[in-house]
Amino acid sequence: xxxxxxxxxxxxxxxxxxxxxxxxxxxxxxxxxxxxxxxxxxxxxxxxxxxxxxxxxxxxxxxxxxxxxxxxxxxxxxxxxxxxxxxxxxxxxxxxxxxxxxxxxxxxxxxxxxxxxxxxxxxxxxxxxxxxxxxxxxxxxxxxxxxxxxxxxxxxxxxxxxxxxxxxxxxxxxxxxxxxxxxxxxxxxxxxxxxxxxxxxxxxxxxxxxxxxxxxxxxxxxxxxxxxxxxxxxxxxxxxxxxxxxxxxxxxxxxxxxxxxxxxxxxxxxxxxxxxxxxxxxxxxxxxxxxxxxxxxxxxxxxxxxxxxxxxxxxxxxxxxxxxxxxxxxxxxxxxxxx
Ligand SMILES: Nc1ncnc2c1ncn2[C@@H]1O[C@H](COP(=O)(O)OP(=O)(O)OP(=O)(O)O)[C@@H](O)[C@H]1O
Numbered sequence: 001x002x003x004x005x006x007x008x009x010x011x012x013x014x015x016x017x018x019x020x021x022x023x024x025x026x027x028x029x030x031x032x033x034x035x036x037x038x039x040x041x042x043x044x045x046x047x048x049x050x051x052x053x054x055x056x057x058x059x060x061x062x063x064x065x066x067x068x069x070x071x072x073x074x075x076x077x078x079x080x081x082x083x084x085x086x087x088x089x090x091x092x093x094x095x096x097x098x099x100x101x102x103x104x105x106x107x108x109x110x111x112x113x114x115x116x117x118x119x120x121x122x123x124x125x126x127x128x129x130x131x132x133x134x135x136x137x138x139x140x141x142x143x144x145x146x147x148x149x150x151x152x153x154x155x156x157x158x159x160x161x162x163x164x165x166x167x168x169x170x171x172x173x174x175x176x177x178x179x180x181x182x183x184x185x186x187x188x189x190x191x192x193x194x195x196x197x198x199x200x201x202x203x204x205x206x207x208x209x210x211x212x213x214x215x216x217x218x219x220x221x222x223x224x225x226x227x228x229x230x231x232x233x234x235x236x237x238x239x240x241x242x243x244x245x246x247x248x249x250x251x252x253x254x255x256x257x258x259x260x261x262x263x264x265x266x267x268x269x270x271x272x273x274x275x276x277x278x279x280x281x282x283x284x285x286x287x288x289x290x291x292x293x294x295x296x297x298x299x300x301x302x303x304x305x306x307x308x309x310x311x312x313x314x315x316x317x318x319x320x321x322x323x324x325x326x327x328x329x330x331x332x333x334x335x336x337x338x339x
Contacts, residue, residue: 007060022217038214085154124152144175230325242291244304256306260328283309
């Protein structure tokens with residue numbers, strides 16, 4: 001578990017003070033992948049650098065498995081740094097070393113013996129799917145392959161936390177997928193807690209269990225992706241789920257007794273809930289907008305639906321009881337939608 005408590009960090013810049021982190025608090029459960037997203041300048045990299053112990057915060061605590069890293073120095077700080085593997089922003093491999101040589105660097109620094117090093121490097125090359133590239137130099141690897149080697153290097157010393165700063169920023173979508181698959185494997189096969197700083201919501205869509213949205217050095221949204229997407233007004237919901245209505249209005253259209261926005265999470269809900277509600281309550285149910293997407297392995301649908309029939313309200317209530325998230329326009333007693 002990583003716990004960040006009330007972290008602040010300011011920089012002096014052009015004679016003024018930039019407050020890069022302004023009381024950031026968040027938690028990442030052990031073995032989860034957390035996306036840290038936000039606009040340029042929001043404070044994402046500063047947060048990552050503080051957690052990686054590359055930057056000292058002005059105040060606040062960073063606890064990894066309960067130990068406050070900010071309070072450490074000397075030998076204890078160096079030991080704590082080994083617990084955190086870092087994939088830096090941009091191309092970070094040493095050009096004059098092979099893929100295997102790059103992965104071995106942290107092991108050499110930790111004075112791991114030759115035979116143990118070779119075994120570990122082979123395991124890591126296998127984990128990132130590049131066993132056939134051990135002797136290849138970075139210039140002969142693609143951008144995605146270089147990033148996968150950088151992830152393997154960050155995992156070499158068996159850290160409990162992996163921090164990746166914009167790991168896919170220079171990659172095309174298909175290469176992005178291969179790098180994200182490797183981060184996902186680090187979590188699922190090694191149990192590493194992964195923090196990914198990114199401006200790309202596709203990263204959150206593909207691998208994040210949790211997300212923190214930063215704005216002007218503050219966390220403005222934080223939690224499990226699958227919980228947040230069904231919350232009305234959630235920023236990540238509007239970025240990750242299909243649009244239901246350009247104007248954002250939920251006013252009843254012609255001929256519908258009730259119009260509502262429905263978010264459905266998981267296989268059972270997405271496949272069966274709407275048709276079953278329709279037949280069970282004898283209501284006509286039309287999809288007026290929205291669509292289906294996937295968040296990680298979970299299908300999630302967001303539809304704007306129109307219901308017609310005497311038992312339209314009961315049908316909606318029944319869906320809510322089955323964990324559908326329903327938002328509907330308030331309707332006055334004579335059945336006309338309130339403004
Ligand atoms: N070393 C520094 N010196 C001065 N100002 C800094 C320094 N590092 C960051 N800042 C400022 O702190 C704020 C947050 O920067 P940070 O790089 O953390 O944001 P970010 O969300 O990672 O942005 P980007 O997506 O563009 O990398 C910005 O206003 C930035 O200019």
